[in-house]
Amino acid sequence: MTPLQTCLLISALLFSVGFAGAVTRRHAILVLIGIELMLNAANLNLIAFWRFGAHPEALNGFIFALFSMALAAAEAAVGLALVIAIYRHKKTSNLDEVKELKG
Amino acid sequence: MSPFFIITGIVTLLGAVFAMSLRNLVHCALAMAIAFAGVAALFLQLGAEFVGFAQILIYIGAIAILIVFAILLTRSGESPDKSVLTSGWWAGIAVTAMVFTILGWAVLSSSAVPKELPAAPAASVKNVGDLLMTKYVLPLEIVALVLTAAMIGAVLIALKEDNKDNAGGQP
Numbered sequence: 001m002t003p004l005q006t007c008l009l010i011s012a013l014l015f016s017v018g019f020a021g022a023v024t025r026r027h028a029i030l031v032l033i034g035i036e037l038m039l040n041a042a043n044l045n046l047i048a049f050w051r052f053g054a055h056p057e058a059l060n061g062f063i064f065a066l067f068s069m070a071l072a073a074a075e076a077a078v079g080l081a082l083v084i085a086i087y088r089h090k091k092t093s094n095l096d097e098v099k100e101l102k103g
Numbered sequence: 104m105s106p107f108f109i110i111t112g113i114v115t116l117l118g119a120v121f122a123m124s125l126r127n128l129v130h131c132a133l134a135m136a137i138a139f140a141g142v143a144a145l146f147l148q149l150g151a152e153f154v155g156f157a158q159i160l161i162y163i164g165a166i167a168i169l170i171v172f173a174i175l176l177t178r179s180g181e182s183p184d185k186s187v188l189t190s191g192w193w194a195g196i197a198v199t200a201m202v203f204t205i206l207g208w209a210v211l212s213s214s215a216v217p218k219e220l221p222a223a224p225a226a227s228v229k230n231v232g233d234l235l236m237t238k239y240v241l242p243l244e245i246v247a248l249v250l251t252a253a254m255i256g257a258v259l260i261a262l263k264e265d266n267k268d269n270a271g272g273q274p
Contacts, residue, residue, distance in 0.1 A: 021123030
């Protein structure tokens with residue numbers, strides 16, 4: 001197995017674990033944690049392809065990973081604010097009980 | 104690949120599994136921080152020092168703290184007595200198994216993987232800064248705008264609602 005395949009397999013496992021948590025846990029914050037793990041797996045892929053792919057001196061995957069992390073930070077801030085707002089409104093953060101869009 | 108890289112990967116995956124399977128949410132956040140630190144260590148071993156340190160600063164320093172604050176603000180720090188899984192969890196596990204099977208098959212059977220290890224590229228902070236200020240200056244400005252909008256949006260969403268029209272004693 002080449003180094004790139006090792007990186008990609010670790011990243012695929014990380015993505016699968018995050019995905020499994022995001023679709024099976026019923027607490028909203030854990031869904032957000034799962035999304036963060038999936039974004040981390042994507043970043044690991046970007047860095048691995050930058051390191052082992054063609055033209056690493058252009059730093060394309062590197063810069064892409066930086067921008068992706070900035071967007072992940074924005075996503076986490078808005079997502080957690082939504083969780084807090086839903087908790088304040090409905091007194092629950094259990095996703096099985098948050099079923100309607102109507103306030 | 105060095106055995107240290109494999110060990111770091113295993114620690115990262117264990118942290119992720121515990122973050123997704125423990126019952127107490129504070130323990131989940133701690134395991135998530137371990138997983139983020141493992142990913143940062145993987146970045147450092149792949150030669151991406153700047154991204155590795157940015158990962159430590161952003162994920163462990165900011166996002167983990169933000170998640171702990173959200174756990175405390177929603178008063179979900181204690182373990183629930185009911186089930187922690189959604190009603191259709193078996194379907195989620197099935198979809199996850201399918202996704203991982205397809206990803207693993209694609210990774211292991213691809214012919215586009217280079218066989219030999221290329222020389223480590225120079226990713227000094229000076230090169231990264233030069234690129235960010237010349238070729239990628241427009242995306243950098245847009246990211247600044249997105250972060251500002253997200254910050255204002257998060258404050259507005261989480262702001263306490265004006266309670267002039269709810270007589271039910273809602274806070």
